[in-house]
Every structure is written in C-alpha cells, then in structure tokens.
Amino acid sequence: MGQVAAIIGGGVIGGGWAARFALNGWAVRVFDPDPEASRKIGEVLENARRSLPGLGNVALPQEGVISFHPTVAEAVAGAAWVQESVPERLESKQKVYAEIMAHVGDETIVGSSTSGYKPSELQAGQPRAEQIVVTHPFNPVYLLPLVELVTTPINHDVLIARAKDILTTLGMFPLHLKHEIDAHVADRxxxxxxxxxxxxxxxxxxxxxxxxxxxxxxxxxxxxxxxxxxxxxxxxxxxxxxxxxxxxxxxxxxxxxxxxxxxxxxxxxxxxxxxxxxxxxxxYSIRELERIRDANLVSKIRGLYRTDWGAGAIQRKHDRVIETAAGLKRHVDELDDLSQPVLTAHRAVPLEWLDYNGHMTESRYLEAFADATDRFMLMIGCDEQYIAHGGSYFTAETHIRHIDEAHAGAIIIIRTQVLQGEGKKMHLFHEMREGTRLVATGEHFLLHVSLESRRSEPPAPHVEAALIKVAEAHAALPRPEGAGQSIGAKT
Amino acid sequence: MGQVAAIIGGGVIGGGWAARFALNGWAVRVFDPDPEASRKIGEVLENARRSLPGLGNVALPQEGVISFHPTVAEAVAGAAWVQESVPERLESKQKVYAEIMAHVGDETIVGSSTSGYKPSELQAGQPRAEQIVVTHPFNPVYLLPLVELVTTPINHDVLIARAKDILTTLGMFPLHLKHEIDAHVADRxxxxxxxxxxxxxxxxxxxxxxxxxxxxxxxxxxxxxxxxxxxxxxxxxxxxxxxxxxxxxxxxxxxxxxxxxxxxxxxxxxxxxxxxxxxxxxxYSIRELERIRDANLVSKIRGLYRTDWGAGAIQRKHDRVIETAAGLKRHVDELDDLSQPVLTAHRAVPLEWLDYNGHMTESRYLEAFADATDRFMLMIGCDEQYIAHGGSYFTAETHIRHIDEAHAGAIIIIRTQVLQGEGKKMHLFHEMREGTRLVATGEHFLLHVSLESRRSEPPAPHVEAALIKVAEAHAALPRPEGAGQSIGAKT
Structure with a gap:
C-alpha cells in the first residue's frame, strides 16, 4: 500500500495500532514522549508478528517501517491516517489535537482510540474538526477486528467512507455508530x-x-x-x-x-x-498471558474462518482482498507463464499449526497442501459454484516428505506441478518452500467425482480443458525429485 | 456407566440435559406432559449427536436409551440424578418437587435448571430437601461445559462432592456457588x-x-x-x-x-x-442457526483443546477420564496381546473436520493418524515428560490412501502395526476403520530426534526397548496391503 500512518501515543493500544498498520504494509511514524516507547511498541510488535500474519490463508504485504519522531508535527507529516491513543484526559487530548490539526493535510483522517469521550468533545474548537472521528479499537488491536467508528454530523460522507475502507483493508470491522454517546456501545x-x-x-x-x-x-x-x-x-x-x-x-x-x-x-x-x-x-507473567491469549484468539478466529462466520468471515473477506497483492490468481488464464509450476499458496504459518515439538505439525503440512489443491481447483474452474452444482475432486492418495521444519509466522509458498491431468484423473506435485529452502513436498492423486453419486466421473468440459492446458504446458518440465517415491523403498 | 437420569421437563434445556446424559452412557427417563416432547427432544438429540461426540479425541461410551414416562413417579424410579427443567414459576416448581421427592431414593441428587430461583426457595417445605440443589446449565447444554451448582447449608458435603463428580464425568464444569443469590452469577x-x-x-x-x-x-x-x-x-x-x-x-x-x-x-x-x-x-431458520452455532462452538472448543485452555482444557481432562472405557492404553505393557496391531484411536469425527464436499477433509485424516502416532509414542514411553527432557520423534515421510469417506460423528478406530522399530527409526502403518469398513491407511516413517540439536539421535533405552518389543511381536504379522506403495505406480 505504501501509505503512512502516524501513531500519537504508543502504549498497549497505540502499539497495537502501530503493529496493525505496519504488518499491513503501512509506514508507521510514532510520537510518544515516553523514553520507553520504542521498547514497549517493540514488544507489542513481536507478539503481533507471531500471531497476525497467520490469521488468514494469504500472506500480508511486505511489513512497513516503524520510525520514532520527537514532535507531533514531524510524526503526522504526510500521514493519510493519524491515530491518537493518549491517556483519557479530555484537556490533554484537546492540546494534542490542536497540535495534530495544525500539521495534518486536508485529506488526513484523524481517529481517536478514546473509550469514553464523544467525537463532538474532541472536535470542539479544533480547526478542520470534520477530519476528526472516534475509531475505538479493542485489545489486542492487532487481532480483534472490531473498531467502533463514531462520527458526528460534521464528518462528511466521503471521509467516513474512506475511513471504513482503510479500516477494512487493515482486516478490521468498522462498526459505524451514527449517534454518539458516552463510552459508545461495546464499553457500555x-x-x-x-x-x-x-x-x-x-x-x-x-x-x-x-x-x-x-x-x-x-x-x-x-x-x-x-x-x-x-x-x-x-x-x-x-x-x-x-x-x-x-x-x-x-x-x-x-x-x-x-x-x-x-x-x-x-x-x-x-x-x-x-x-x-x-x-x-x-x-503467569503478563507476557505469558498475552501469548496464551493470542494463541487462543488465533485458534478461535481460524476456527470461525473454517465455518466462515463472525470474525472468521471478516478474515476470509480480507484474504480475498489481499490475495492479488500476494501474487495469487483465481484462474490459470491469468498466469503469465503456464510452462512453470503454478503459485498456489503464499501465506504465513498460523500460530495454531504448532505442536509440542515447537514447529508446524505434520497434519498442517497436508492442510497447506490441501488448500493449495483447492486453489488449483479454483484456477481450473472447479470453484464454489461448480461444486454447488455437484462436481468436485476427491483425494485418493497422498505422499508427503517432511524435509525441513517451519515455525509460526514463517512465510511459505507452494508451487504446483501437474504430473497428469486428463479425464477423471488429476495428479499434482506441490513443493513448499520458505524462501528458497525446500520445506516439504506433497504428491496427490485426485479423482473427479459426482457429489450426488459419490462416484468418479469426468469433469465438465471447461474444467477438463483448463486442466489439460496446464498438464500439457507442464509436460516439458522435469519430473520432480521425490515424485513416485514410496516409503518402503527407504527402510 | 449404566446409571439412570430422570429428566423432568423436556424443552430446550431439558432436552439438552437428556442428550448430555444419554451420549455419556446414562439411561434417560423423561417426564413431560407435552405431547410433542418426544419430537422436541429428538431434535435436540440429533444436533447433539452431530456435535458432542467429536468435541474430544476419545469416543464416548455407548449411548444410553431414552424412554418417556407418563408420570413423575415412574420417571424418577431408580434414578441417581433427577434434573428438573420445568417453566420458571415457583408455585408449579414446588408442586413438581413434592412429587419428585415422594418417589426418589435417599441417594438421588435432584438438580434444578432454574436460572432465577435460589435453592432455598426450592427446598422450602420439601421432604429430604437436602437432596435438592440448583444445577443451572447454559444452552446448548450438550456443548457448553458450565453448570452453576448452587447449594445451601442443608446440602451435605458428601452429596455436593458426588454432584460435582457426576457433572464432571458428563464433561461439564461445575462452578460451585456457596452463597445463593437471585439469578446466581452468570445470569446477573x-x-x-x-x-x-x-x-x-x-x-x-x-x-x-x-x-x-x-x-x-x-x-x-x-x-x-x-x-x-x-x-x-x-x-x-x-x-x-x-x-x-x-x-x-x-x-x-x-x-x-x-x-x-x-x-x-x-x-x-x-x-x-x-x-x-x-x-x-x-x-436462517432456527434449526440452521442452531447448526451454525454448534459448528462454531465445536470449532472454538477444539481450538482451545489444542491450546489446552478454558473449555478446551476441560475437554482434555474429560478425555483422560473416558479413555480407559474407550479401550485406549497409556503403555504397551498394558496390552493383553502384543502380537496384534495396537489400538491407537477410538474417537468420533469432529464437526470441524468436514469440508465443502460434506465429508472428513483430507488433512484431518492425517490429524487422526498423527494423534494415533502420538498415542503410540506415549505407549512406548515418549510421553510429555520425556519430550520436555528433549527427546521426540519427527515424521519424515507420510503416505495416505483415502479409501472411503467418513462423516461427522462417525466412530473411527485406528490400529497400528510397527513395520520397523529400532535405533532412530520408527516405521508405522495405521489402519482407520469405521466399524469393519476400511476408511484409510497411513504409513509413516519417523526419526527420533534431539529437540535441542534438531538432529536425529537414538531414543532413551527404555523407549527403544518398548518399541523393539512391539516391533518384534509384530514381525510375524503379514505386511499390510498398501504398505510401501507409491503413487507413481498407479498413474
């Protein structure tokens, strides 16, 4: 995205905002007179880096740079968004706003994390007060999607729509409250x-x-x-x-x-x-409790992701928005070069994929490969609508080589080679890498089925045609090392 | 368990109790004058059967029989537990209690699902009032672990301890409130x-x-x-x-x-x-909302199961209690017959394991096999304590044949044959069945590692000795069909 967010006040809440913005690719400029601010935000950021990227199934953009600035004026310069999270005293907030408003651009949205004050109380007496709104988040800001967006009649619709858009691109859910009251809704x-x-x-x-x-x-x-x-x-x-x-x-x-x-x-x-x-x-120390909480939240949100409900549905929508930036395609026809293995995953290892050995557990390798297969199915036209009409693929056989470890937050990519694709048969070979390091391979033999009869039958012509197109383009590729291997051969 | 529970009043709450008891192996005797009671409880039971058994990783006991009875007297005869869930009117409750107390045994616990009344109000004027307590559950009763157990000074410690034990064996969390107030705690x-x-x-x-x-x-x-x-x-x-x-x-x-x-x-x-x-x-219809809710709750509770926290920790403890009844062992020395494949799983397919094809999704086959491997590791002495001291097994290679489908709630068992077990190497072959039907096979090659160096090294002598003992006993078994097979051979 390459946009700039200014964080005014860097405690638990300001730090959470800094992490939310930075991990979504924004440059973040912090003002906080506390000499410990950098350490404190660093701690929040460390928790966020472990937990946020793996919340969805698509990699976030390149992390933005966080910088610290000695004055409000310097921090807010060029910012598209200013988020104020200073202590809850109206008088000191008003002083901070005077300084912010003197230096922000005409388009900048100025959001307050206040849990108690009404936006009209923050707008009162400020120049360009129509740029000030309440955007009240919930701790941990980097994981919980809710933001109460509270506006007054002086906030224009265009600015409100832009604020909603930006919060949504951060993976959040802006709950727009048009009637201001003390403490908004959730805190009541x-x-x-x-x-x-x-x-x-x-x-x-x-x-x-x-x-x-x-x-x-x-x-x-x-x-x-x-x-x-x-x-x-x-x-x-x-x-x-x-x-x-x-x-x-x-x-x-x-x-x-x-x-x-x-x-x-x-x-x-x-x-x-x-x-x-x-x-x-x-x-438990507070740090331990934070990590326990984050692991629990990730686990629950990803549970809801699977059922496509609540906070999980929010995350699914977010994935849909960021997948293009992550290089993922929705159809093989969008590929520039069909002759190479297809990118079918670009994601971070979720916190909930770890096991007692401290690394991605074996069944999650298959989960990642299965998601990659789903992406490939989508790309040949076996999409949600197609499946709803009764056609799908069932996996008949799987062979995984766990070559190396992967840890929480690691960015993994999967590229997929079609070994065979014709009629009912689809034989795929996935390579999972972290950077250039090969982490695992997954070889999968699938059959196209009728979901009604639960028996194998040929796919619809447009699906078969797309599959054959890739299979033919991949025919010239060398057979991947490990394909067709059996465990028996080794022991 | 083979005990009898009487359910007096069979609405949403009474039906939830009936399901909770029956699915945990209790015979359930229902009294409810509503001619629709049987249908209504049947609907709750249907939801419960889909969702409760797969909440943990261990199969529940054989489901108890639910019968309907024309009088309170007949329903409560021989019951170890009577649960009253009639409408919230004190006068009608008191009438019901008079009838219950006239027919229950001296040891029977009589619990009320009341959300508002204090136990002293229900005890007032009743014979053997010391057997009456409030056991206030939360909807859906078959999934949420909380029960507020509210007692008065006339309830004896022995009865209270027994009530807690029984609720715990039902997979619930009895929150004992010793001071009664209107609406207890949660409902306030x-x-x-x-x-x-x-x-x-x-x-x-x-x-x-x-x-x-x-x-x-x-x-x-x-x-x-x-x-x-x-x-x-x-x-x-x-x-x-x-x-x-x-x-x-x-x-x-x-x-x-x-x-x-x-x-x-x-x-x-x-x-x-x-x-x-x-x-x-x-x-959405109410039935749809119920199923969405249950799928979400299962997903969340199983998420917390993985992090061993909150409601998930409750479920883990429950699994530990019921695993013996499910035939699962904690050490190979407990096995009667070492010469046969080892029972390493006996569980129901959780609701969260389904995918868009309406059946257990491929990665969950591996999750089930991985859990079976964990059980086998435990059985040769590679337990939590051993792992904490730095030794463990990493899976290097996996081969799965998805032979048939499995659906939510299906009871699956896994039996494990050791193909090789000596030094650092462990080569396992799992067969997953639903009844006699073969659902899948999983072949896994593992290496013993040091969790510090992350390199392979031999296991501790007691672990290797236990593994070799099983490997030698299994050496006489025929090599399972499918072992050593590769995908390449097929296509």
Missing part, C-alpha cells in the same frame, strides 16, 4: 458487567476466578460467534424472538442485578480484587 | 447486558445486529477464553491489577451505562427488537 456492556462483577466480589458471592469461569465456560463461548440477540433468537426456538422477549418483561423488575446502585471502589475492594487475581493468574 | 451479567442492550435499541443508538457485532468481533472473542478479570489483568500490563483497577474508580461515577434505571418493555420496544432481529437473522 463492559462497564455494566464490570460494575456487577465488583458487587459480586465485594459481597463475597464469587471470586475473580469464579467470575471468569462463569464467563468463559458459558456465555463467553457463545458470544465469540453470535452476540446477544442472535443467541436469544435461537433460545426462543420456533416460537420466535417476539415471544422470547415478552417473557423477559417481568425479569426486568426483579433484583437480578445490583445495577440500580453503583459500588464504591474502596481500597479494601481494590485489595480484595488484586489478591484474588494474583491467586488466579499470578503464576 | 447476562441481565445487566440485556438491560443495557434494551436501552441502546430503544434509544436508537444501535440495532440488534450492530449490538451483536459489537460483541462478537470484540470482547466476545476475548471472553471465550479468559473472562473479565484475567483479560483486564493483561490490559493492565506490567503495572499490575491493582494499578489497573484504581484507574476505573472515576468511571464508576460516569454515565457509562443506563443501568441506574430499568427500561420498560413496551409493545413498541418488543416490535422494534423483533423486527431488527428478523432483518439480522431472519434468512
């Missing part, structure tokens, strides 16, 4: 839950650990995929949403929350929470 | 969020879909793995929990929630929510 829920949790701890009903377990073993699992209303829609069953909600009427008057009242955060309550939290999680 | 959070959500919809700040997106793209993803406090502990960073909470003090006084006030559920508000929900999810 967090605040309600937080206040209730303080009561439960204070009253000795449950410890911090018990509360966390009540969340993560129950509704937390539900809410990672559907939210509140869609979940209740299901609970209502065939009787429908209207019937379901009506039942809730009386409960609203019952003492089912303490939230008509606000707990006082005394020193005693703070001590109680801090001690319970130590007992619960104190055996 | 749900109620707080629900009330806040009603305000946001009513005030036109966000639609039901926007609210769901604010949850599932952000904190919902976090809460599926860590809850509130552990998440905030990370957000606080190195400054610690105490520092983090202190910052929250002022916010408690800010208007960040509407919850000092309770919204009135007018017809107008109900209409608004029902219409927004239709616009959001109306293109």
């Amino acid at each position: 829920f967090l605040e309600a839950v937080w206040r209730e949790a303080l009561w439960l701890v204070k009253d000795g009903i449950a410890t911090t650990e018990e509360i966390d377990n009540a969340i993560r073993y129950g509704f937390g699992l539900r809410w990672a995929q559907m939210g509140l209303f869609e979940t209740y829609r299901i609970a209502g069953g065939e009787a429908g949403m209207r019937h379901f909600i009506s039942q809730f009427g009386p409960a609203l008057q019952w003492p089912w929350t303490k939230l008509m009242d606000v707990p006082e955060l005394t020193d005693e309550l703070i001590d109680m929470i801090a001690e319970q939290s130590d007992a619960q999680s104190g055996h | 959070f749900l109620e707080a969020v629900w009330r806040e959500a009603l305000w946001l919809v009513k005030d036109g700040i966000a639609t039901t879909e926007e609210i769901d997106n604010a949850i599932r793209y952000g904190f919902g993803l976090r809460w599926a793995q860590m809850g509130l406090f552990e998440t905030y502990r990370i957000a606080g960073g190195e400054a610690g929990m105490r520092h983090f909470i202190s910052q929250f003090g002022p916010a408690l006084q800010w208007p960040w929630t509407k919850l000092m006030d309770v919204p009135e559920l007018t017809d107008e508000l109900i209409d608004m929510i029902a219409e927004q929900s239709d616009a959001q999810s109306g293109h």
